[in-house]
Amino acid sequence: MHLMYFTEQPMSAYDEHAAEEGVTALLFSNSNFDPVAGSQLYNDRLTEYKLAEEVGVDGIMLNEHHNAPFCMQAKCNIWASVLAGATERVKIVLLGNPLPLADNPIRLAEELAMIDMISGGRLVSGFVRGGGTEQLATGVNPAYNRERFEEAHDLIVEAWTRPGPFRWEGRHYQHRVVNPWALPMQQPHPRIWIPGVLSRETVVWAAKHRYPYIALNTTIEATKRIWQTYDDAAHEVGYDPGPENRGYLLRVHVADTTEKAMQNASQFMWMQGEFTGLAHPVWSNPAGYASPRNREALVEVMNGRRPPPRAQSFDNQIENMQIIAGTPDECIRKLRTILEETRPGILALWGNDGRVTHEDSMRCIELLGTEVMPALRDMGAELDLDGPFDSNPPVSIAYDETARARAASSAAASGD
Amino acid sequence: MTNGYSESIIEVAGLPIQVRRGGDGPTVLVLHHETGNPGWLEFHNALSARRDVILPTLPGWDGTERGDWMRSVRDIAAVCALLLDELGVADVTVVGLGFGGYVAAEMATANQSRLDRLVLVNAMGLQPEDGDIRDQFLEAHADYVKSCFADPANFTALYGEEVSTEQLVAWDANREMTARTAWKPFLYSQTLPHLLRNVNTPTKVIRGSEDSVVPTTVANQFVELLGDAELIEINGGHHLESDAAESLAEAIVG
Numbered sequence: 001m002h003l004m005y006f007t008e009q010p011m012s013a014y015d016e017h018a019a020e021e022g023v024t025a026l027l028f029s030n031s032n033f034d035p036v037a038g039s040q041l042y043n044d045r046l047t048e049y050k051l052a053e054e055v056g057v058d059g060i061m062l063n064e065h066h067n068a069p070f071c072m073q074a075k076c077n078i079w080a081s082v083l084a085g086a087t088e089r090v091k092i093v094l095l096g097n098p099l100p101l102a103d104n105p106i107r108l109a110e111e112l113a114m115i116d117m118i119s120g121g122r123l124v125s126g127f128v129r130g131g132g133t134e135q136l137a138t139g140v141n142p143a144y145n146r147e148r149f150e151e152a153h154d155l156i157v158e159a160w161t162r163p164g165p166f167r168w169e170g171r172h173y174q175h176r177v178v179n180p181w182a183l184p185m186q187q188p189h190p191r192i193w194i195p196g197v198l199s200r201e202t203v204v205w206a207a208k209h210r211y212p213y214i215a216l217n218t219t220i221e222a223t224k225r226i227w228q229t230y231d232d233a234a235h236e237v238g239y240d241p242g243p244e245n246r247g248y249l250l251r252v253h254v255a256d257t258t259e260k261a262m263q264n265a266s267q268f269m270w271m272q273g274e275f276t277g278l279a280h281p282v283w284s285n286p287a288g289y290a291s292p293r294n295r296e297a298l299v300e301v302m303n304g305r306r307p308p309p310r311a312q313s314f315d316n317q318i319e320n321m322q323i324i325a326g327t328p329d330e331c332i333r334k335l336r337t338i339l340e341e342t343r344p345g346i347l348a349l350w351g352n353d354g355r356v357t358h359e360d361s362m363r364c365i366e367l368l369g370t371e372v373m374p375a376l377r378d379m380g381a382e383l384d385l386d387g388p389f390d391s392n393p394p395v396s397i398a399y400d401e402t403a404r405a406r407a408a409s410s411a412a413a414s415g416d
Numbered sequence: 417m418t419n420g421y422s423e424s425i426i427e428v429a430g431l432p433i434q435v436r437r438g439g440d441g442p443t444v445l446v447l448h449h450e451t452g453n454p455g456w457l458e459f460h461n462a463l464s465a466r467r468d469v470i471l472p473t474l475p476g477w478d479g480t481e482r483g484d485w486m487r488s489v490r491d492i493a494a495v496c497a498l499l500l501d502e503l504g505v506a507d508v509t510v511v512g513l514g515f516g517g518y519v520a521a522e523m524a525t526a527n528q529s530r531l532d533r534l535v536l537v538n539a540m541g542l543q544p545e546d547g548d549i550r551d552q553f554l555e556a557h558a559d560y561v562k563s564c565f566a567d568p569a570n571f572t573a574l575y576g577e578e579v580s581t582e583q584l585v586a587w588d589a590n591r592e593m594t595a596r597t598a599w600k601p602f603l604y605s606q607t608l609p610h611l612l613r614n615v616n617t618p619t620k621v622i623r624g625s626e627d628s629v630v631p632t633t634v635a636n637q638f639v640e641l642l643g644d645a646e647l648i649e650i651n652g653g654h655h656l657e658s659d660a661a662e663s664l665a666e667a668i669v670g
Contacts (some may be wrong), residue, residue: 143592282555288592298588299557300581302557
């Protein structure tokens with residue numbers, strides 16, 4: 001198994017009355033931002049990430065949001081660069097760069113290549129479409145989100161793998177010279193993982209590329225449905241997916257006592273309550289961003305006809321194990337159920353959020369690394385949950401000759 | 417012919433354009449708002465009493481087929497100009513409502529020979545010298561459309577006490593078309609003001625006194641740029657064709 005540590009990097013250092021303005025995320029004024037506190041929080045995170053490596057996590061997962069008090073990472077490549085130099089062993093897992101936000105994917109390819117080389121080949125380069133709100137926060141047209149995602153991906157992979165110079169004349173990107181000097185250390189290119197939560201199209205796209213899909217804090221039942229969709233698409237292109245194709249992000253806060261753990265875990269509600277985060281009904285799904293087949297349900301939410309999703313209570317989320325909190329033993333017992341039910345080869349533990357103190361965050365990381373993760377590794381071995389770094393599958397379908405031969409043979413047999 | 421107008425499909429640039437047409441007299445092309453074409457209204461009836469009114473649904477709006485290639489307001493203007501070619505009409509008065517006014521202005525900059533008059537009603541298309549064009553992407557569809565009416569009763573008359581889910585879906589799809597064609601800069605052009613200087617088609621620039629979408633300065637800017645334009649103000653909001661159907665029709669025809 002590949003076991004990662006994650007925090008959303010919340011910026012909770014603002015006047016507690018500021019939230020009474022009644023707006024969230026996108027329009028929550030940055031006059032509430034305190035750069036001095038921000039500096040402290042960034043450096044606390046660095047200390048925590050270094051501890052995570054020290055106590056044995058396999059990877060540090062990073063992400064990116066914009067105009068979002070729940071996430072201080074405006075550019076995940078910045079943190080990845082810091083960790084490339086400040087750590088020695090952990091994988092640096094970006095989940096990920098929001099490709100449609102890039103007007104110059106070549107530059108992104110260069111940045112990622114530099115991170116991969118500086119880290120000595122430890123980069124996992126995840127890509128995302130970015131939340132709907134991100135499009136508004138960065139002025140990017142939501143109607144072309146998927147087109148830009150797919151084309152930027154194709155261009156980056158091409159820039160990494162095809163000897164330059166060459167020319168790219170695409171729909172959104174035109175580069176008359178593609179010839180980036182910096183190239184990734186990992187060959188043929190760093191692993192690409194695709195995180196997500198809602199979009200069926202993205203699950204299918206990831207499966208067809210043979211990229212692991214990381215389900216972000218979905219319920220056990222929703223996760224199983226995602227795997228079914230993924231498996232069906234994988235079979236179409238000629239391979240049988242396994243745990244190495246499946247990742248899961250879960251909120252898990254560990255403390256020395258149950259009471260302390262529950263108290264800190266309740267902070268996970270911070271971004272679902274005070275800040276509705278990604279789930280603001282209008283901004284999270286600007287027109288054209290989501291699949292047309294979801295349009296009816298989405299407009300009803302946006303116009304107040306249905307309650308927004310992700311509004312479950314803390315108790316409910318504890319009950320259905322979307323949030324796990326407790327002592328190491330209590331968490332391990334629940335995580336066994338998660339592993340048995342969802343069978344991921346990649347597991348990200350989202351340890352700390354909201355106003356959890358640096359001290360408590362450090363203790364949580366220590367307990368995760370020294371007690372919870374060793375138990376998870378044993379379970380992973382028992383349940384045959386190999387991750388991509390155990391079984392070393394091809395980085396993509398383009399490098400899986402067996403799958404492509406099977407797909408071709410199957411197509412020939414069906415007369416396609 | 418139903419309710420004083422007929423419906424037909426005219427193919428332009430590979431797209432089936434839905435066209436409503438009614439009335440007699442000189443031809444008037446009416447281009448609808450970015451929120452969509454709500455159909456043949458009292459306004460169109462009033463206009464068609466003295467004019468041959470052509471009301472197309474812009475391709476991609478209200479469930480009609482969209483051209484994936486159509487990615488600018490200038491593309492829409494080209495489609496509308498080609499529609500006039502297909503219909504074989506000349507000496508046309510082009511009436512643009514809001515976003516439709518942006519399209520109409522683009523049409524005029526490309527070719528004035530077919531145009532007799534231009535009527536820009538609460539038109540978008542120019543960067544306001546003061547204020548901004550309202551950002552509908554920050555608010556729910558029904559809230560935005562309500563804000564387009566000075567009199568809420570006119571909104572209710574058109575969409576009912578409770579807007580249907582079907583209408584909400586249509587507004588979202590229309591909003592997507594707005595994004596596809598006018599996202600950045602948002603609902604205005606940086607080149608249009610330069611091109612408008614050579615447009616001398618007689619133009620009426622009509623402004624609703626309570627337009628909450630397009631700042632009032634934009635109408636003045638159109639008048640200053642155009643060679644032969646007069647400014648008219650009518651009481652009502654952005655959807656002046658609903659708030660002031662009769663007086664708007666009269667202003668256009670008179």
